[in-house]
Amino acid sequence: MELERHEYDVVVVGAGGAGLRAAIAASENGARTAVVCKSLLGKAHTVMAEGGIAAAMGNTWPEDNWRVHFRDTMRGGKMLNHWRMAQLHAQEAPDRVLELEDWGALFDRTPDGLISQRDFGGHRYARLAHVGDRTGLELLRTLQQRTVALGIDVYMECTVTRLLRDDETVTGAFGYWRESGRFVVWQAPSVVLATGGIGKAYKVTSNSWEYTGDGHSLALQAGASLVNMEFVQFHPTGMVWPPSVRGLLVTESVRGDGGILRNSAGNRFMFDYIPDYFRKETAESEEEADRWYTDKTNNRRPPELLPRDEVARAINSEVKAGRGTEHGGVWLDIASRRPAEYIRKRLPSMYHQFKELADVDITREAMEIGPTCHYVMGGVEVDPDTQESRLPGLFAAGEVAGGMHGSNRLGGNSLSDLLVFGRRAGLAAAEHAAKLAGARVEVAEAALADAAAAALAPFDRDGGENPYAVQQDLQSTMHDLVGIIRTRAEMAQALERIAVLKGRVANLSVEGHRQYNPGWHLALDLPHLLLVSECIARAALEREESRGGHTRDDFPAADDAWAHLNLVLDLPADADAVRVTRQPLPQMPGDLAELLES
Template sequence: MDLERHDYDVVVVGAGGAGLRAAIAAHEAGARTAVVCKSLLGKAHTVMAEGGIAAAMANLYPEDNWRVHFRDTMRGGKMLNHWRMAQLHAQEAPDRVRELEDWGALFDRTPEGLISQRDFGGHRYARLAHVGDRTGLELIRTLQQRTVALGIDVYMECTVTRLLTEGGGAGREGGITGAFGYWRESGRFVAWQAPSVVLATGGIGKAWKVTSNSWEYTGDGHSLALQAGASLVNMEFVQFHPTGMVWPPSVKGILVTESVRGDGGILKNSSGNRFMFDYIPDFFRKETAETEDEADRWYTDKKNNRRPPELLPRDEVARAINSEVKAGRGSPHGGVFLDIASRRDADYIRKRLPSMYHQFKELADVDITAEPMEVGPTCHYVMGGVEVDPDTEAARIPGLFAAGEVAGGMHGSNRLGGNSLSDLLVFGRRAGVAAAEHASKLSGARVEVAEEALADAGRAALAPFERDGGENPYAVQHDLQQTMNDLVGIIRTRSEIEQALERIEQLKVRVANLSVEGHRQYNPGWHLALDLPHMLLVSECVAKAALEREESRGGHTRDDFPAADAEWAKINLICERSPDGAVTVRRQPLPVMPHDLAEVFEELA
């Protein structure tokens, strides 16, 4: 087998914010480090996080602090978050933002010259450090520049298809020994021998038909970890961002940043009613404006720290929009109207929301300074991911780490806007440090990658070429996306989830019979054929966990169990893979929160 080989201490899979921050940390800890990414360096999905980085820097509100941010994050996740991850995130986020500034990030400023911070849903205070509505792009630019300056090796347009372990292949036989993959351009195989691998592969959104996610988000990291013997947590919780574009069809699902609502945008139905006032949950009423007059005053006078209902957590807003559309009060193309034109002048909109202005102008011929946008929910983020140690981001397989969206536990059942960027900075750094430390401990006792494992990984990757007249990968992908969209979407029922699982079993047979034509060079059909098993495996995890959790909480809504259940509030669901390849789901009690942290909720009530 023609195979390119490399030897490192730490291999980071993924070059978004979490991956680059992990690589920088590992390199600075003395590890020989490489980054492997499916796309081009700088073309990470992190750039879609446009609104800001959540961090209690207290630049606008001196009373903001990490304890308030911790409380907001736990409440946003409906208390299913791992308390230690939420604590570390809230405590360390301000330092990670200042670090970016030291490395050259150009944040918007307050009149006093401090980093500006904006409001976002679920946050008590304005705490999102931002760069217009291009914050994720600036974050990636800064981390990318530092990665290159440090001389870290980057393997672009290269896909990892398997994690290798001491037992020889994929399985629970021992610690990590490396990874196997291929160059997307040439199809040539490549192997990295390394005692530490950090997964930073992002999410799973391409398993759904309508999504804000780009083509890379096929659940590779979730699936690779599961196949290697790691466990996944909270996979039933999938966030449908309330505002994606709905028209024209070619751009359906593309993200409309929460910054539009954070800067004053309001939601209206086809009758022109500001409907979010009808959907304020009792849980939020203490901190949410209860009349439109109060909300209008909040925009000009924030002394009461009130929130307009458009800034409720994303799961609440998404369900409200879904209800309006189902009730026949939607916009002409099946969404609702997001209006900032009547709230802010044109210069303000173009300055604060330049990307949104150009996006709608170019893609939908809509001038958002003069007319409302049509928006609707789009599959955006998965709260579930690899179960990791909160302090080190280590999975249960020695040498395997995960950070960013591919890791679970931090966000519980629902992620607050802005927490994704601070999450990847805080835990990307921690994963990189821990990965380097693990590799250092094994420096004199490394296990070689087994030749048979490499040969087996190569055979599996080439299998679609060996079949004639098999299934078309694009047809299978279409059917999987339609299944997840229709049956495991924003609203779920037992009968629909069971139907989805039946279809997934049928799709497994079809995926095992995928065939592609041509050769390995420039072959997108082959690339998809290798992505589809990952997408199918994570879809099964989502569906089985959604079937098990008989309540509605955060990003998981069961129409047949519409209320939250106090008993389910004590339980995380863990997905594992049995030796025969079947996905199993077990219940696991939440870790007990220390008394001093539990007191935060009483102090800030």
């Protein structure tokens, strides 16, 4: 078998913010490091995180600090977050932002020269360090330059199809070059997964083509566990029209900078959806909300800046009640709120996006928007301090890791999450490899042959299933039956369809050659999408309450019996389905618990 081989101390799968930050940390700590990515360096989905990096730097509000950020994060996640991850994230985020600045990131500035910080939903204070509405792009550009300067090897346009392991630990990864189809193996004692999310399991999503849940699936199949998979975040504001861009992200910065939501009757409806949990700090009239933008002394924020799960459900309710727009969304209006020059300066990407793709001038017209599958709070279950999974030598960071966000992620916490825990994963991966220094990692030839045979199987079948037809049916199943609002009957039906789809996925066939063959690439992605979809549906069926990104129409309220339970999923050997286990949350120290009462 023709096989390209490489040996490293640390292999990072994924070249977004989490992957590059992990690779930098590993390399700077003496590990021979490689990065493997599906796309080209600099093209990762991190560029779509536009609004800013959440970090309690206190540049706009001196009262802000890590304790308030910790409290906001825990409350946003409805207390299902792993407290230690939320603590580390809040404490270390400011240093990670300043580190980016030291490496050349060019942030917007306050009048006195500090890094500017903007408002976002669920954050008590303005704390998002930003670069217009292109923050993710600047973050990725900065990390990319650092990666290149350190001489880290990057394998671009490569896809990992299997993690390799022995009886005890990870031994590397197997994959192929997307252009040629040639197989390649990376032998390493430490592997860091930084593969992002699962959005392509859904029909309407803000996610790019890379987000096929492969990291979640690879980890599960290798013996790691997943946590919080029932919690899928539907961003409140994705483009609705035209159909070619349906789901494309409209940054929360539009609302953070003054944009408001109106239904088809012109009513500012979010005042009707303020939950009791946030009533003390949310304005309850238009006059009070509008005054907040100029006089923030009482900090009663507009209801448009409630956490994303609350806003998405409100929009969904308005549309279902017949108060939606012609194309099934609502209106997001900043044109009547801010001068055109201000909008073009603060939201240059949004201005360009709507002008070019929808022929809408957002300085003059409202945007037609609606919820879009955006982020999965669930991921690989990891140790908070090291990001190591249950499988020794396997680490995860960023969206592919679970626990940090609980049942709902606050906007801006994704970029600081990937910086904080990407660094921690890289450090721990390098340390793990150093402990094994001198011991060559061995990979069983039989395992390589099996991985190659599995990858080539679609070419060996004639007249099998078309990958694109199967993908369409899977996306429709998840969109229709495991979407924003869920019921037992619909999720049971989804699992029945997934069982049928398993047989169809096992019978996929593709034509042509291995050289850049999109049909083959999709055929290899579909088993990952299917496994992740099953995890989401089974966990969502098990959790009989509504909390954060999980809403059950048949159990519409949060249930105290579920308030301290996470759902963990694993894949027992030779099992036909994933296993769901209820697991108590770790006990929070008293001094942190007191912060949540303030």
